[in-house]
Amino acid sequence: MSLWRMAWRYLWGRALVTILTVTGIVLGAALIVTVLTLQRESKTGFLNEGGQFDLVVGAKGSPLQLVLSSIYHLDSPTGNIPYARFAALAQDTRIASAVALGLGDNYHGYRIVGTDTNLFSLPDRRDPKKLLFNLAEGTLFQKDFEAVVGAQVASQTGLKRGDTFVGTHGLTVTPGTSEHHAFPYTVVGVLAPSGSSSDNAIYVTLPSVWRIHEKEAETHRQRAGVAPNAPPSTKDLEVTAVLLRLKTIGLRLLMSQEIQKQTEAMAAIPVNEMLRLYQQVLRPMQLLLLAVAALVVIVSALSITATLYQAAERRRRDLAVLRALGAHPREIFTLVVLEALLVTVLGLATGWLLGHGGLALAMPYFRDSLGISLSPWMSDQVEIFSLGLVALGGLLAGILPAAQAYRREAVTDLSSN
């Protein structure tokens, strides 16, 4: 009978205590796996999405707010900029593509984004053979008040091709806000799920947004001394943000500084803003969670030490008998360490399965609700290193009781019976 088998049998000889000890390791490992995977995937997801555009141009304010509102459909926009600004950028030969966005309304909390079909012809920078946006069914909008809805919008609101809906003023659901009943939208297409913020948006033409808010704009014009009912000129039109892809990525800083000099607009580099957000907000939270996981593991390791120590004490007679039968002290040491190793490995393997399995099960939730697309079964070097540390901790936890058993004189325990 091998020492492995003996260690295993001894563990099952005290099944309840073993299960409780293993459970501690399982929880610690699962927490580590979950936190590290979410950290990696959310960072990758955020940066990938932010990396689709080199610059975002919008009204002066917080650059992070501008990026969050125009790319991730989070937070409030910083304001509007003149349409002429967009037109000028679109003419700039250093710019590969410029897409204007107009915000102002929502449907059940999902933002209605005015834009043009150029957005849907952009290639995906992660895989240039694919498009950034792909239709699951229907067509792109051809005319005003036609809408293309994101996958999550479709699944959560039940909107499908041919359905009509009306937008509500504002970017979030606020009781008492006016609905634009005079301007219903018709769904003409549904986007395929992408695991990005586009799943949670409704895309329409920019003029649709302008027309709905024309009355508001007219009030502004009246305040500015323009004759009532005068047709709006392009000088009056505004956009919320402009997404830019540059011909050369090295121009980002230069163009950003150039735009910064314009009084009515600013430019933000999405990747930089998201990295800053990640470092300042998400990373400390994740580190906190990792600290909790480390604490769980340390408590588990102490639990292994206490359990094995007690088990070795209770088994003093057994270990002495083994010595009398010819077992070397190092074999006794190995036997006790193997018990710690088995508990740790069992806990780690189960924790790994639980962590990754849980993420796989929760994948639709993360994709649909948070816009994070996960690779739930992937383990990176950091995770392997962290779990390796846990394994080492478990092993070390077994060394104290093992050394105790190693040092004991067999005759003391044999004669005490």
Add this chain to the structure above:
Amino acid sequence: MTTSTQWAVEVEECRLLLGNGGAEAIVFHLADFRVKDVEQVALTGPSGCGKSTLLNLVAGLRKPDTGIIRVQGTALGQLSPAQLDTFRGQTMGFIFQNFNLLDTFSALENVMIGMRFGRAFPKGEHKERATLLLKRVGLQRRLHTRPVHLSVGERQRVAIARAIANHPALLLADEPTGALDPVTASDIFLLIREVCDEEHCALLLVTHDLNLALQLPRQVDCCHLVQHHALSEVTA
């Protein structure tokens, strides 16, 4: 380190300090003592006379401060701890009053574990020999039963099978019938003698029961072998 092998056990003037070396310390003095190959010896004497200590010294579980102990011609004091463990496992078998079986394992596994650490037989033969020995001691139907579900007599039978599993040259039995009723004690005593004859091993059996002791060819009164002195007397 090896001399003639006509003696299973040779003890030459051993002294062992018992206690922590303070004023209460006792010096255990063991006079010359020998057991021939295949000889069966009963070691008798009142409690506390040093029978078990003698057995532990012969087994190498205790190391004398002075003197020499040889088993099968090998001086135990000259072996490294690991060599001594291996030697003990291969050369000696133990039977204890309280059986000292491993409760986590079945009867068969108890014998196989004895063989695993005895290292006298190839691993592939362990199961077959352990089964054979358990059948020999009458436990063919209890191979996979754990000790807690065995009667005390059956437990001692498992202990006997385990003790002879490595085909030892010397069987050390410390009050093997002490926890048994008279009928079972008699059966177990006979079984021990039989297996020693079959396996050709010497027997050093500690017992309080003079009737059993007298059934063995030789009896040694431990009181004649062992003397206890206060440390202060020895050092004066």
